[in-house]
Amino acid sequence: MRWSGAVVNIVAWWAVLFVLNLMFISTVSELELVVAAATGLLAAVAACAVIKASGTAGSRGGPWARALLAWPGAVLADTGRLAAATVRAVRGRKFRGRFQKVELKAGTGSAWACALLSATPGAYVVDVRPGAAGFGDVLTVHVLGDSATALEGVLTGGGRS
Template sequence: MARASVEVLAWWVPLVALQMLLIGSVSRPELAVAAAGALLAALAARAVRVAAGARLGGTAGWAHALLSWPGALVADTWRLARAVVRTLRGHRVVGRFVTVRWREGTGPAWAGGLLSTTPGAYVVDQGPERAALVHALPGGAGSLETALTTGGRG
C-alpha cells in the first residue's frame, strides 16, 4: 500500500505543478480543481502501469543518457526543421522504421520513454529480447539513441 501511495504521489505532484504553470492566476477554486484532477490522472496512470505490467527495469547508463538528452533534443529539432524545409521545397522526406536493441541493464520502459521525447525517434513497440521498433528521422542514430542502444539498427 505504501508503494502505491508513493507512486500516486510521484505522479500527482508534477501534474499539479504543471496545471499551476498552465493557468494564469492561482485561486483556491483553481487549486482545488487542479489537485482533484491531478489525483484522478495519477490514479489512472498507476492503474494503467499495473495493468500493463510495466516496470522501470535496469538503470544502467541512465546518467549518460540524461546528459546526452539536451544535445540530442537540439540536434534532432534541427534535423526535423531541415526535413520540414526540404518538404516545403518539394522534396520527399521519409522517416523509416528501424529495430534497435537496448544496452544490457537498460530498462526498456524508461529508455523508450526518454528516446521518444526527442523529435528524432519515437518508440512504436517494445519487442522481445530487448528489442524495440522505432520510427526515426532520415539519417543516422542520434547521440541519445547511441547512448541507450547497442548501436545497430535493423
C-alpha cells in the first residue's frame, strides 16, 4: 500500500470509528472527544496494519470483499441448519457434524478465511495446513450440514472437497 493510499485508508477508518464512538457517548465533553479521536486513530492504524498483513492491501473487491458480503447469508443458512439439528435432537434423533477438508483458493489468506468460517454457527476451523505450490491452504473444518454455504464457495472457488 502506498503512502497516499495508507493515509486515505487511515483517515476513512478514523472517521468511521470516531463517529461510531460518539454515537455511544451520552454526554459529549472535551475529554470524550480527545479520547474518541485518539482511540479512533490507534484503531485505524491497527486496521491498516491488519489489511497489510492479510495480503489484501492492493486488492479492490478481491476475495475478502466478496467473502464479507457472503458472510451474513452463511450465518443465516447455518442458523437454520442449527435450528433443524436442535429440533431433531429434541425429538430424539441423532445428528452429528463431521470434519471436512476445505481447500482455499490460491492467494486467499487463511487467517481471515478461518475467522469468517469460524464466525458462523455451522462451521469452525480446527486445523490449517499449507497447500501444495500454486494451491491454497487446506483447512480441516467441523461442519454442521452437508451442503456448502456461499461463503465457502467464495473462499474455495467451489465449496467443499
